[in-house]
Amino acid sequence: MSEGSKSIRTTWSPRCPLHGVIALIAAASLLRLGFAWATGLGVDESYMVAAGRVLSGGYFDHPPASWWLSWGAAHAFGADAAVAVRLPFVLLFALSTWLMFRLTEAVADARAGFWAAVLLNLSPVFGVTGATWVLPDGPLLCALLGAALCLVRGLDSGRLRWWIGAGLCAGAALSAKYSAVLTMAGAFLFLLTDRRHRPWFGRPHPYVALAAAAAMFAPVVLWNATHGWASFAFQGGRAMGLRFAPLAPVTVLLGEGLFILPWIWAPMLVLLVRAFVRPPTTRAARTHTRLLAWLAAPPIVAFALIAAWSSQRVLFHWAAPGYLMLFPLLGQAVADRLHRRWLQRTIVGTALFVLAAMALVGAQTGFDLLGNRLAPLMRKDPTIEGIDWLSVRADLQARGLLHPGTVVGVANWRDGGKFAYALGADTVVLCLNADARQFGFAHPPAAFVGQDVLLIGLAPVGGPFERIEPLPPVSIRHRGRVLASVSIAIGHRLTAWPPP
Numbered sequence: 001m002s003e004g005s006k007s008i009r010t011t012w013s014p015r016c017p018l019h020g021v022i023a024l025i026a027a028a029s030l031l032r033l034g035f036a037w038a039t040g041l042g043v044d045e046s047y048m049v050a051a052g053r054v055l056s057g058g059y060f061d062h063p064p065a066s067w068w069l070s071w072g073a074a075h076a077f078g079a080d081a082a083v084a085v086r087l088p089f090v091l092l093f094a095l096s097t098w099l100m101f102r103l104t105e106a107v108a109d110a111r112a113g114f115w116a117a118v119l120l121n122l123s124p125v126f127g128v129t130g131a132t133w134v135l136p137d138g139p140l141l142c143a144l145l146g147a148a149l150c151l152v153r154g155l156d157s158g159r160l161r162w163w164i165g166a167g168l169c170a171g172a173a174l175s176a177k178y179s180a181v182l183t184m185a186g187a188f189l190f191l192l193t194d195r196r197h198r199p200w201f202g203r204p205h206p207y208v209a210l211a212a213a214a215a216m217f218a219p220v221v222l223w224n225a226t227h228g229w230a231s232f233a234f235q236g237g238r239a240m241g242l243r244f245a246p247l248a249p250v251t252v253l254l255g256e257g258l259f260i261l262p263w264i265w266a267p268m269l270v271l272l273v274r275a276f277v278r279p280p281t282t283r284a285a286r287t288h289t290r291l292l293a294w295l296a297a298p299p300i301v302a303f304a305l306i307a308a309w310s311s312q313r314v315l316f317h318w319a320a321p322g323y324l325m326l327f328p329l330l331g332q333a334v335a336d337r338l339h340r341r342w343l344q345r346t347i348v349g350t351a352l353f354v355l356a357a358m359a360l361v362g363a364q365t366g367f368d369l370l371g372n373r374l375a376p377l378m379r380k381d382p383t384i385e386g387i388d389w390l391s392v393r394a395d396l397q398a399r400g401l402l403h404p405g406t407v408v409g410v411a412n413w414r415d416g417g418k419f420a421y422a423l424g425a426d427t428v429v430l431c432l433n434a435d436a437r438q439f440g441f442a443h444p445p446a447a448f449v450g451q452d453v454l455l456i457g458l459a460p461v462g463g464p465f466e467r468i469e470p471l472p473p474v475s476i477r478h479r480g481r482v483l484a485s486v487s488i489a490i491g492h493r494l495t496a497w498p499p500p
Contacts, residue, residue: 012338017114021101024114025094028121031358032093032132036086038362040388045134047417049074049085051438053425058223060230060438065139065176080425082388089138093131096138097121099145104328106152107288109335116331122350125259125317126324128358136177137320143173144183144321148295151187152288155197160205167209171216178235182298183321184213190294196287227441241311248307248314255316256300260323263346268326271333272296289329296325361386368479384476384483389422392456392486395474401454401488402427409445409453409491411461413437419456432463434498445497453491458484464499465491 014020041049052059052067053074059067069088074080097117104113121127130137147169154162166187173180191197191206200206224232257265275293279286299322307314337343363369365386375381396402404426410416412433420429420439430448431439432455455461455468462468471488 012344013111013335014114017101017105017110020114021098021117024117024121025097028097028127028131029090029094031355032090033083033087035128035358035362036090036132037083039082039365040386041082041085041421042133043385043414043417045082045085045417046388046421047413047437048134049080050417050420050429051413051442053080054442056223056441058220058227058231060234060441062136062177062231062235063175063217063220064223065172066134066136069139070134080421085134086132089134090132092138092142093127096131096142096145099142099149100327103145103149103152104331106149106156107285107292107328108332112328112332112335114331115334115338116327118347119264119330119334120324120327122347122354123260123264123323124354124357125320127354129317130320137317139176140173140180140321141324143169143176144180144324147173147183148292148325152291154205154209155200155287155291156284158205160208163205163209164212167212168216170209171213174213174217175220178232179299179318179321182302183295183325186295186298186325187291189298190291193294194287194290196283230441238312239306239310241309243309243311245308249304252304252307252314252316252319253300256319256323259316259320261350263350264330265323267333268323268330271329272300272326275329292325292328296322298322368481371481381483383478385418387476387478387483389418389476391477392419392474393422393424396423396454396456396488399474401471407448407451407453409455409461409463411457411459413439415458432461432497445494449494449497451494453494455487455489455491457487460487461489461491463491464495464497466493466495468492 048061048067049070052071055071056064056067058064066089069092070080070085073085073088077084097120100120101110101113101117104116121131126141129135130141147166150162150165150169153159154166170180170184173183191200220231224230260268272293275289279289299319301322303314303319334343334347364374364383368383372381374383393402402423405428406423406426407428407430408419408423409430409432410419411431413431413436416429416431416439420427423429428443428448429439430443430445430453431437432445436445453463453465455463460470469490469492471490473485473487475482476484476486
């Protein structure tokens with residue numbers, strides 16, 4: 001290598017990768033806290049925070065980890081402001097960045113670990129949504145990285161404690177999101193197909209790890225068993241369908257590429273294929289590369305295939321745990337090619353792109369800089385989903401319609417989450433819909449038969465009441481601009497639930 005190339009590599013790789021990762025974690029966490037403060041909760045976040053105000057051993061949509069985190073943060077701070085409930089997820093991603101560094105260091109070296117951590121933070125589906133928002137992905141990604149690191153240590157050292165750690169982390173991942181079972185299946189397939197490591201099935205280590213994971217996950221099973229298997233049935237039903245869409249897997253893969261960023265996603269897939277077709281020649285490198293590939297493959301392949309027949313839409317971030325396991329391979333590839341100027345420019349350009357996008361979203365949410373200019377470009381103005389609908393609360397209080405203990409009825413869980421979060425923890429929200437999600441467990445409408453209900457919605461809300469009294473509407477406003485009109489009515493005496 002020329003002296004010029006060595007100089008460029010030295011400039012682009014920190015002299016101490018460990019210090020570089022610590023600086024990365026500190027700077028990125030501060031940026032995320034600012035982003036969390038500047039933006040309101042999204043639809044799914046509002047729903048999780050609002051419906052999760054009633055603490056439960058389990059929840060309809062997902063296992064309890066993320067619900068418990070937001071509930072705990074709200075009670076620790078005495079408020080459920082966006083930055084408060086998002087703080088645990090920002091801190092978890094700081095830990096995820098550290099674990100990515102350590103995992104890549106274990107399978108490659110510290111310099112590759114630094115660049116794997118950088119690239120993880122630059123990918124929007126990981127470094128923005130998974131790192132900030134109140135969603136199951138934050139604890140899922142952190143727990144999976146912990147499980148992978150412990151598994152690598154366990155395979156290399158043979159020590160039982162690392163296998164127990166892998167099992168406990170796998171159980172924590174399952175307690176965040178059911179799809180963690182796909183990554184666990186990848187670990188099983190690796191042991192099954194690798195001749196050198198197949199003898200592990202004759203030792204107690206993998207079974208102890210599995211028992212540890214089962215013990216961590218047992219409360220989720222117990223909650224489902226005592227609630228009609230509601231959560232298992234809901235998530236399992238997403239894989240069912242009666243259609244055949246042969247191009248859907250391609251659409252899902254390309255959509256995942258957009259969420260990850262195409263110039264990060266495409267090399268990942270190349271490295272995944274190469275890990276199976278042409279693995280490294282040295283024994284340790286081959287073992288680590290094939291392990292990461294097996295951990296990555298099941299989520300990526302499974303969700304692409306499910307899209308071919310499922311009647312439900314496969315969301316592009318569902319396969320994120322698979323791509324997560326490819327960052328160590330990508331970090332090593334980048335570290336080996338840092339002397340190439342196009343790669344340097346790509347990294348800098350990606351960082352500027354992500355920072356600019358976050359700044360734009362934060363500015364629009366905080367100051368409405370673009371006004372209604374976004375509406376003609378999209379199906380609807382996305383600003384309404386990025387702000388908290390606090391103007392509705394203010395209007396209802398000014399009219400004397402909202403007081404502690406008021407029972408509010410909404411038409412669906414999506415709008416219900418936004419309304420319930422804005423109206424505050426003192427308001428009881430009923431979802432008057434057969435698909436009530438967690439609202440149906442937190443506040444079942446059947447328990448409020450005979451009571452009057454304040455009905456609010458973006459469209460008129462009905463139900464089995466003796467009489468519905470329409471009232472003048474209120475509005476969702478942002479910086480003085482009206483984004484939507486909200487229908488208001490009083491439902492006098494709920495007669496039955498479910499409706500006859």
